[in-house]
Amino acid sequence: MTGSTAAHRALEHLEMEEDAVAERGDAFEAFAERVRAVPAKTPASAGIQRATAATPVATAGVQRSTPEMSGDRCVTVREAFAETVRPHSTADLEDEESLAETIAAELTEDIAVALATETGWTPPLKRAVLAEIEDRQREVTALQETLQTERDTLEAAIDEIDEIVAWLQSTAEESLLQCDFETLRAKHERLATYRDRLEARTETRQAQFTGSTNRYGPGGTRYRTVVASLYSACSVRYPILSSATRLYGICGDCQETVRAHLTRRV
Template identity: 75%
Template sequence: MTGSTAVHRALDCVDEERAAVEKRDAAFEAFARRVREVPAKSPAAARSQQAVAATPTMATTVQTGRSTATGDRCVTVREAFAETVRPHSIADCETDESLTETIAAELSEDIAVALASETGWTPPLKRAVLETVETRRTEVDVVQQTLRNERETLEDALDEIDEILAWLQSMADESLLQRDFETLRENHDRLAAYRDRLETLTADRQAQFTRSTNRYGPGGTRYRTLVESVYSDCSVRYPLLSSATRLYGICGDCQRTVRAHLTRRV
């Protein structure tokens, strides 16, 4: 019976999500590294460069060269995003999404428009991109920690569940008719204790759902929201609660059966 509950299967879901989140974080790190390598030029520097031009023709050439160079750098940044972050961002998308739409979703609409217009890769734009990436990586760090907490919760719950399942299996291997009154009474008490532990497990899980994923104080995403996202493709929406509730019912049925045998022995 052990290894067959929804909680056991939920561990696989958590591990898969953790792997995906780690890849997303690595993608943002790679993107930030490539962004830092793209030099930015302020409009003031460009105007100074234009002012030293000896003739109007030279001035036009300088201005055109500046626009082309900074525009190309915007293209470089867009290409870096497309090769690093975008594959992980659209992995679960059911419809086609343009590169600009993905950049807007991950970095902001303002940054997406600025990069798409190719009007200039300036220090403020570069700084805005890097600051937004840092914000996203902080969010990823919170998700990673939450997933670690979720796995620990599942492992602790499995210690309880596997113990109860193993005892129920051993109990099923022997007929109740072969047990004396004292043994039956001990079985009844043990089942009552298991039900109490499962009630506590369920209550603790419900309380966990109301907490925030923000470890620095109020705010953040509800723990329930993240759990629902992790198990969205599973057959059971709340695997831990489902397994605990089902096992609680099984223990109750067994307890009633044992009680019936006890009353016939009195």
């Protein structure tokens, strides 16, 4: 049972999720750097764009090209998004999604529309994109903190499970018929202690499920929802509860066997 419980397999899945979240954070940071590098232009005023007697037509034509150049910068931003964030955003999707749909999902629909039209790469649009990137980065940080909490909880549970399983395996070959009363009583008490610890572990986990991922007050996502989503691809949705409950039953069966031998000694 050691190393092959639902809790052990969950740890492997958690590690993959941690890697995926870290890569998503790196992708948004790379996208942010490329967005900052694209200069934004304030649209030329009507007075500058309009040809006058004092402004040669040729010169006016050059100045009117500013929106077109700004539109090209929107293309640059879309390409940067496609090369950095999009692969991580669509990795788990079963159906294909257009670039505009992915931008809308990650940066809001308004930004997706602005980047796809001839509005141009203006300072307000650039600020809006960078603001949304910061929001996504904060979400990544919050998720990483939640995953670290889950790792701490999972590793503590695995340590306890391994300890109990190791003791059960070390005594598996012993003949209870050759154990004296005190030895049997010590085994019975130890099994009772293990069951108490597993029951406390289960209760603590259940209490954790009722909490929120928001450390700063009400709101956030229920921890149970996060765990269910995190292990949705696993055969067991709640691995700690599953492993603890299974082991609790094994200890109970062993305790009954020891108790039967104890009664014969009385």
